[in-house]
Amino acid sequence: MFYNLKNNSLYISMLLVLSLLLITNNFSVGVIAITIILSLISIFKNGVTKLNSFDKLIICIFFSYFLGAIPVAIADGSTLRYFQGGARLLLCLPIYLFIRNHTEISISKAIKAMQIGSIIGSTGAFLFAVYQYFILGMPRVDGYLFSINYGYLACSLMFINVSLSYKSNMKLLLYFAATAALISTVLTFTRGAILAIPLLLCFAAILNFKYISLKKFLLLLISFVLISITVYYTSSAVQQRTDFTINEVSYIINGHVAESSSTGARLQLWVAASYAFKNAPITGLPYSEREKLNQQLFENDVVSDWVATVARGHAHSQYFEMLASNGIWGIISIIFIFFIPLYIFTKHYLNNDSIIGFTAALFVAGFMIYGLTEVPLQANLIGSYYGFMLAVFFAIVHQERYPNVEKKS
Incomplete structure (x- = not known):
């Protein structure tokens, strides 16, 4: 019974983390914390199945940011602040191990949970943004966060909606949610998030070069330019x-x-x-x-x-x-938390036409862009969210790559 409860809680946590991301004050972090606890209890009770090379690489990814901060923390000798970003990623490792080792996760249920969560979260973020900008008259939407962080997370939701719409029977709802998240992003006037949109759209087009003709790509590009020009001349802000x-x-x-x-x-x-x-x-x-x-x-x-x-x-x-x-450990950590995940997800999508591979590749690429002008992974909500989503994405990719691996129950 306890196992079944935890099994279902995974889908609930996926839904809630995305739903509550921008419309509550850190409730998503609470959901992630509960999921970590349930994962640790399960691992303690049932142990861990034999790890393969893929698992060991994922473990290195979750440890890298934390380990990279040890030398400077020793040199400083007076603060734990250096571990803020790394600790949040590392704490999400049990979620990966639980899903990978103890659950025959239903990929279709996981995708459905993320779709519903992203639709609710994007719609809620849009209503929040409209309220703050048009009713309260705030110059930049910020929700419970800084406007910069709100913009990054809204942009992230936008592309989760876009990527999960692939072959979905909820396509119209996901398109609506993506539009809502786009408007929320723009109303923060966060340039790092707004400029990420055309870059991520181009990356998505590159990933789908086999399916998008040059004519269709140019049509999309021209449409984006015309919309941008229209918005510029119709909005003084x-x-x-x-x-x-x-x-x-x-x-x-x-x-x-x-x-x-x-x-x-x-x-x-x-x-x-x-x-x-x-x-x-x-x-x-x-x-x-x-x-x-x-x-x-x-x-x-x-x-x-x-x-x-x-x-x-x-x-x-x-x-x-x-x-x-x-220092040099920071460079190694950057490679592990950004470039290796991007490579894994991109390769998995191109080789298997995996919707999760596509979604995860855009997700990581987005954070690589956001990280150019800010330090998002040091923020409590964003760092926890990034770690949680990585754990879920990696676990599903593992399930797709090794469908016959024996699981513990």
């Missing part, structure tokens, strides 16, 4: 945000980086992070040392005075942050 970005790029091109208050500021933080990596390429540079280094860089006219005031020398990029804080 979009127009202001776009013009602001164009002005920033102009400042940077003309060598006035410090006058670019957003994009230029990030570029300077990336420069500072690069210097941090040069100073400590093996262990990474502790936060206190990064703050001192940024002050020195300001005094040497390498960066502006604002960079010297940024707490912990925060790099505003998943890549540069891990480069500066974790």
Whole structure:
């Protein structure tokens, strides 16, 4: 009975994590925590079946971010903050092991749960966004999060809807939900999320090059451009945000980086992070040392005075942050948490025409783009969500690759 309860709870947790992602204050994290506990209980009671090479690679993926932070934490000797991102990924490993080793998971039920959850979550996020933007008059939608994080998660939901619509009998609902999530993303005016949309659409087209003719691709591209132009000329807020970005790029091109208050500021933080990596390429540079280094860089006219005031020398990029804080171990961790999963999912889709492979590839690619201008995996909700979805995706891919592997019950 307990086993059956946990078995069904997996589908419920998939549905709830996506449903509650943007319309509640961290309730998705609570669902993930309960799922982790149930997974650990099952593993403790039933043990773990023999692991194959695929399992061992997945375990390395979930451990990599955490292990990569150990050298700098030892060098610092005073904070556990370095483990924030890695710990959330590592805690989701039992979910993978439980599904992989103890459950003959129904892939169709899992997909259905994710479809319903994504539809509910996207629709709820849209209503939340409309309420905040049009009724409360907020300049940028943020829900219970920062507008940047809300934008990333809304964009993620959009592409889960898009990818899960493939061969689905809920296609119209998923298209509606994808549109709702798209509008929610735009209303956050998060450029990192908005710019990710055309990039992910192009990636999706590349993955489906066998099914999309050049004529159809050009038609989609022209439609996207026309819609973008229409939105620009009909929305003063979009127009202001776009013009602001164009002005920033102009400042940077003309060598006035410090006058670019957003994009230029990030570029300077990336420069500072690069210097941090040069100073400590093996262990990474502790936060206190990064703050001192940024002050020195300001005094040497390498960066502006604002960079010297940024707490912990925060790099505003998943890549540069891990480069500066974790050194060479950060590079290894980046490869394991982004590039290897993307390769696994992309290959699985291309070889097996797997809807989960397609969905997972777009999911990871999205976070690779979001990570260019922010450090999303350090955030509690986003880091937990990324770890949970990776665990689910990897477990289903394992089921599809090794359908006859003996399971424990």
